[in-house]
Amino acid sequence: MPIRLNILAEAQAAEEMRRRDPVKRAIWVGCLLVVGMLVWSSSVYVNGLMAKNDLSTVRAAIAARSNEFSVVQTQQKNIEEFKGKLAAIHQLATNRFLNGNLLDALQHVTLEDVALMEIKVNQAYLATEATKNKTNDEGRIILGKPATIKESISVTLDARDSGSVPGDQVNKYKDALTTNSYFHAALSKTNGVRLTFVGSPTAAPDSKPYVLFTVECRYEEQTR
Secondary structure, eight states: OOOOOOTTHHHHHHHHHHHTOHHHHHHHHHHHHHHHHHHHHHHHHHHHHHHHHHHHHHHHHHHHHHHHHHHHHHHHHHHHHHHHHHHHHHHHHHHOOOHHHHHHHHHTOOOTTEEEEEEEEEEEEEEEOOOOOEEOTTSOEEOOOOOEEEEEEEEEEEEEEOSSSTTTTHHHHHHHHHHSHHHHHHBOSSSSEEEEEEOOOEEETTEEEEEEEEEEEEBOOEEO
16 A cells, blocks of 8 residues: 655645734734724714814804894894884974964963063973993893983063053963963973062053063973
8 A cells, every 4th residue: 555645744734824823814904904994084084074064164154144133133223223213203293392382372361451571481401311221230130211301491471560550460360371271281280380570560651550570381391
């Protein structure tokens, strides 16, 4: 029976052991892991770039909307200011003092032998500046107040009583002013009509004796 000898058995065994070497396998596994890590990091980088681009787009949109919102807020504030001014103008136009109404009322306040010599109208306006909203130490908001104007009007009437008994008509003229519908509605309820001067009887060569007197009419103060 022939005997077969494999003279390459030792070399083949060494090659087989080389192929099965765990270090080589570890190297291959490490290479695969590195390649996978590179692929993953590349995908993360690309996704990061895309997310950054999306973030920039969203930020630009938010900035645009913020600018539009600021414009709208400014316009609304201006509209409210204009509405307030129009309301104030309307109030002033409907409630302002008119000399024509005064003169018309005086035509209905007449007494025999009482002559109106002079009319003086004094108008004073006191402005108060607006105050802004404030926040106190407790964090509560204290509302401000709008600007206002306080209107004070008085009318001074210089008249002459030349009746048969000079001076007797003075109080009657004052009472006639008080009961007149226009003056009753417009004048102050406290000392709305008061005598500020009553002179002594005076005689003139070319006229009857007379008494000069002055009546002050004070209107109700208005705040607008």
